[in-house]
Structures are given as structure tokens and as C-alpha cells.
Amino acid sequence: MTGKNSRLSSWIFLGIFLLAFILLISNMALWENFLGWLFPEEREVLHPRGTLLELVAEHMWMVLVSSGLATIIGISIGVLVTRPMGRQYLPLVSNLSSLGQTFPPVAVLALAVPLLGFGFKPTVAALLLYGLLPIVRNTIAGIENIPPDVREAAYGMGMSSWQALFKVEFPLALKVIMSGIRISVVINIGTATVGATIGAGGLGSPIIAGLVAENPAFVLEGAIPAALLAFSVDAFLGNLEKTISSG
Amino acid sequence: MIRFENVTKEYDEETVAVRDITFEIPSRELTVLIGPSGCGKTTTLKMINRIVKPSGGRILIDGEDVKDMNVKSLRRGIGYVIQNVGLFPHMSVKDNIATVPKLLKWERSKIERRVSELLELVGLEPKSYANKLPKELSGGEAQRVGVARALAADPPIILMDEPFGAVDPLTRVRLQDEFARIQEELHKTIVFVTHDIDEAIRLADRIAVMKAGRILQLDTPEEILARPKEKFVHDFIGSDRALKRLSRIPVMEYIEKCETIEIDGGWDQLGMTKEEFIWALDEDRKLVGWVDVSHSNRELPLREALTEMLEEEILSPDSTVKEALSRMLESGTVALPVVERSGRFLGQISLSKIQELTRSDREE
Numbered sequence: 001m002t003g004k005n006s007r008l009s010s011w012i013f014l015g016i017f018l019l020a021f022i023l024l025i026s027n028m029a030l031w032e033n034f035l036g037w038l039f040p041e042e043r044e045v046l047h048p049r050g051t052l053l054e055l056v057a058e059h060m061w062m063v064l065v066s067s068g069l070a071t072i073i074g075i076s077i078g079v080l081v082t083r084p085m086g087r088q089y090l091p092l093v094s095n096l097s098s099l100g101q102t103f104p105p106v107a108v109l110a111l112a113v114p115l116l117g118f119g120f121k122p123t124v125a126a127l128l129l130y131g132l133l134p135i136v137r138n139t140i141a142g143i144e145n146i147p148p149d150v151r152e153a154a155y156g157m158g159m160s161s162w163q164a165l166f167k168v169e170f171p172l173a174l175k176v177i178m179s180g181i182r183i184s185v186v187i188n189i190g191t192a193t194v195g196a197t198i199g200a201g202g203l204g205s206p207i208i209a210g211l212v213a214e215n216p217a218f219v220l221e222g223a224i225p226a227a228l229l230a231f232s233v234d235a236f237l238g239n240l241e242k243t244i245s246s247g
Numbered sequence: 248m249i250r251f252e253n254v255t256k257e258y259d260e261e262t263v264a265v266r267d268i269t270f271e272i273p274s275r276e277l278t279v280l281i282g283p284s285g286c287g288k289t290t291t292l293k294m295i296n297r298i299v300k301p302s303g304g305r306i307l308i309d310g311e312d313v314k315d316m317n318v319k320s321l322r323r324g325i326g327y328v329i330q331n332v333g334l335f336p337h338m339s340v341k342d343n344i345a346t347v348p349k350l351l352k353w354e355r356s357k358i359e360r361r362v363s364e365l366l367e368l369v370g371l372e373p374k375s376y377a378n379k380l381p382k383e384l385s386g387g388e389a390q391r392v393g394v395a396r397a398l399a400a401d402p403p404i405i406l407m408d409e410p411f412g413a414v415d416p417l418t419r420v421r422l423q424d425e426f427a428r429i430q431e432e433l434h435k436t437i438v439f440v441t442h443d444i445d446e447a448i449r450l451a452d453r454i455a456v457m458k459a460g461r462i463l464q465l466d467t468p469e470e471i472l473a474r475p476k477e478k479f480v481h482d483f484i485g486s487d488r489a490l491k492r493l494s495r496i497p498v499m500e501y502i503e504k505c506e507t508i509e510i511d512g513g514w515d516q517l518g519m520t521k522e523e524f525i526w527a528l529d530e531d532r533k534l535v536g537w538v539d540v541s542h543s544n545r546e547l548p549l550r551e552a553l554t555e556m557l558e559e560e561i562l563s564p565d566s567t568v569k570e571a572l573s574r575m576l577e578s579g580t581v582a583l584p585v586v587e588r589s590g591r592f593l594g595q596i597s598l599s600k601i602q603e604l605t606r607s608d609r610e611e
Contacts, residue, residue: 153333156298157347157396158322171337 007243014235021232025052025225035217045217047206056225059202062120062192066127067185074132074184075177078139082169083161094140097133105130105191113198123195130191131184138180142173175245182237189230193222203229248274249295249404249436254304256290256460264290266460267304274403277430277437279447282457282483288440289330291457292406295438296325308404323347326397326405326435331413332389334381340366340392341377347400365395370425387418394426404436411446423449444484448472448491456480468495489605493569498562498585501571501604502594505582510535510553514545526584526592527553533590534561561586564593571596 028051035045080086081093108126116122154164196204203226210218249272256265265287272278280288293299297318306313334343341362348358363373369391397405411419427450441447447454448468455465464476472492475481508516510527523541536555543552560578562571562585582597
């Protein structure tokens, strides 16, 4: 009972936090006053590209598309290499996914531009590749860590490979897979700011503009909402994980 | 009937788990595969439901080669209880038991009924256990659910790999007794792997003693205990072979008729008895105690000479001779009464009779 209560209260807390976040980013006058007070010497304290609400929406859309695709593709890859038919690729895939994490996101972006040009598409592609890795890795770990006797029971009672996957392996690995998705999404919220360097928009735009024009107000205008966004999405997915895993 | 024909399993040239075994497992009986670890008993078991693929030979179930059967339907038709139970941790007890019925697409109401029936069979109250998760069960309860899950679709064959291995000795004996009762009722073809000789003797209709991938002896427990074929079998059974044999014999086989006295009657019932003591019954032939014949004052009423019995000094018809012997040694007596559950006196079992019969067995 205490478990249920604490879960409920963490959802309520999260709801209040999100509401505060939305109110905060939709009130541009507040930001203008706050940043103007912090940096009185700057002539301009708000990036002219758009309101924060628009920037956050652009940012979220990039993350949503890339993480959504990364989740679907990542889980599929993780599942395939743990099937008898795909098992020969398991070492290759798990090595690649650990290796891939060591690549800096800017390098991935730089490689994506010649292939996909500037803007939304190459950014989403880079985020997708980058976000794939924790999901693949956790899917493999989650499935491989299921006790062998549980798997033997599943097959021994006459489940097919797919029945064992959907009825036994996937539900048991779900918690670990979920935390892979959470890591991936949170990384992507941060990494997506780099997309502004190739014109993808989002919360990276004020940050990059601020860095170029040496205007710290712009940098904060992008960085604070990006950090808060990462926080709240992390908390949301963390809550979801707990709710699912405790049934 | 399950028949092994020249079955071999080699993992590579060095590791041979099973060497060219040919034997039969009769239907509706419990056959125990026993031996030290690494003797190939579990491999032998797992080749039946094709968890392990034999390298040579064939395994026939009622004349059909398992290799030619659809692997899924083969396995759905064979109950499987594995070591460490292997319950699905994310599913309730009910869903665990319902696994195979669901795979077989039974109707929901039929599954519900079957689950309650099975929980009752294994001695778990359906209302309080159906919705529990495996982590909320004790070791013994989890093993019971494992057995219920294997029985769910009423398969004719059940494979059990050290099913009671992971519980404390006390719980294990209780589970064995309950399982023996279930088998008495259901008469499944059971292949049971264990390394515990007492467990084998308690449960088996037939025992196959294995060593290094071969079956050394396949016989009834009585036969194996009486005539172990090789030194290894002899040693494996242990030095208390005679006692183990007695544990297979119900007291009813050694029971003797004997003189009794009606407690509310008079001393004159005795006549010229040579017994030193005599069992005393009431008018419904229920045991009330015993009377010392030689040292009692016959002037007093019979009731005055009565000694009542302690509960542990009375045997029930399903006790074994080993139990009888143990209780005699404990209470320092040379004979004990056997009494039905209703209290009705059946007869006695005496130390001299046990000695006489074990002696004649040896001389055979």
C-alpha cells in the first residue's frame, strides 16, 4: 500500500512540476525581465527566432521522432540478436553498441550533413543513431539476464520462440529496456541542442547564437529550459518504469 | 511407454553424457533415474522432450519416434518440472499454472476450474494462492505450484528433474508423501531424476541406477535393495540397506493376529494364556491399552490393571515396518498394535516377527 501511495505522490509531484514548466516557458515577459536583470549590459536578451514555447515544441518534435524510431529499431535489433537465428550477430552488435557510445555527438552530426544535408533530417538521423545504442544494449542485457531455468520452463512447456519472447522474455526484460529508453531520450534532449549548428532549430538556436554573438543571456534562454525539459522527461519515464515494473 | 533404443549423447569426443542406453519406462509407473552428478540422468530425461538432442539412437513414446513429432505439441503433452522450479516471476500462481492450457487455447472458464482443482490437489487453498506472485511463496509452496503447472493439461507423461531439491529436508519429506498420494490417484507415467536414494526408495516403482552415462541396474526398489547387481549400486544404496528395505514394506504385510481381552469383561476371558501381556479392547474392538497378565492382582477388576498407550506407540495401517521398528526401539517394547484411523484394532507387529521375516528373506 505504501508503494502505491508513494507512486501516486510522485506522479502528482511530476504533474505540478510539468505545469510550472509550461507556465514558465509560455511567459516571455518573465524571461525578458529576468535575463535583463541578470545581464543589464546586453541590448537584446531574447533570441528573435521564436518564442520559447515554439523552440521547446521544435526541440521535443526532434527528440520524439528520433527517440521513437530509435526505440522501435533498437528493441527490434536487441530481440533479433537474442533469437536462435540471430544469435551469431550478438557479439558484433553488443560490441558496436558499446563502441558507438564513445563517439561525440558533434562528430555524428558532421558525418550526417554530407549525406542528408542541413536541417531537421540529418539531426534526427544523428539522434536516432546515437539514441539507438543504449536501447539495443539494454534490450540485450534485459533478455540475456533472464534466469536460464525460466527460459527452459517456457520452451519445455511447448512455447515457440515468439511465444516465449512475448509471454516471458519481453515482460521480464521490460524494466531494463525501459531504463535504456529513458537514458536514450535524456541523452537526446541534450544532444539535440547541437542540431542548431546545422540549422535544425530547437532550444539549441539561442544557445548557439549566444555563443557566436557572445551573449550569455541567449545561452541561458536555451540552456535552462533544455535542462528542465531533460529533468522532467527523465522523471516522467522513471515513474512510468516503476509503475510498469510493479504491475 | 517410453523406449530408449541405443541412445547416446556426446557433446564432443571427450564429454559423453549418455553411452548407448536401451531401456523402457513403463506407462503409469514412476521410474526414478538416480546416480551421482554427471552420470547422465538429467541428460537422459531432457532427451525425452527434446530439450537435449541425442547424438545417436532413438526415443519412442508409444512406438512413435519423438524426433518425428512436432516439438511444440510433444512438449505440450509432457508435464515438465525443472530444477529450481522455474516459475515465471512476472505471472501470478494462476497464470503460471494456466500456461499450457492457454497454449492449447482452452476456454477461460475451463482454465479457471482446472487451476482451482490443481491448487487443491497440491494442497494450496485456491482463494488465497491463485493471485500470489512466485516471490510471495515459500520454497515448498513454489515446488507445489511447479507440480500443479506440470499437471495442468493432464499430460500422460511427466518429467521431473530434482523437483524437491531446493527445499529443507522436512518439507521435502512432506512434499514426497503428498506427491506419492497424487501419483496413487493419477497414475501418470513419470520420469523422476534425483540423487537422493531415500527419495528414490520412497517414491519409485522402478529405479534405474546410472553411472558414467550407463544404466547399471533397472529394477524395483525392493529388488535393488535385496540384490544390488554391482559393487557401485551396493555402495550407492549405502550400508543401511536392510533398514531401507523395511521402509518399503507396509506393516500390514507383517501384521499378526494375537490374543485380546475385552476390558469390561472379567479375568476369566484369559483362560490358560501364555502371554505376559495382552491388548485390551472395548466393546467396539477399539484399542484402549494393554494389560500385564503375569503381574496383576486378579482379585481387582480388569480396568485396574490397564495401562493406556501413548499416541506414538500406536501404528496406523500405512506405517512402514521401518517406522514400527524405530518406535519399538524408542519405547523399549517388543510389539506394537496396529490400529485403523477409526480406532479399531487390527493386530500387532512384533520384533520377533520382523527378525524372522528379514532372516528368511536373506536365506532366499
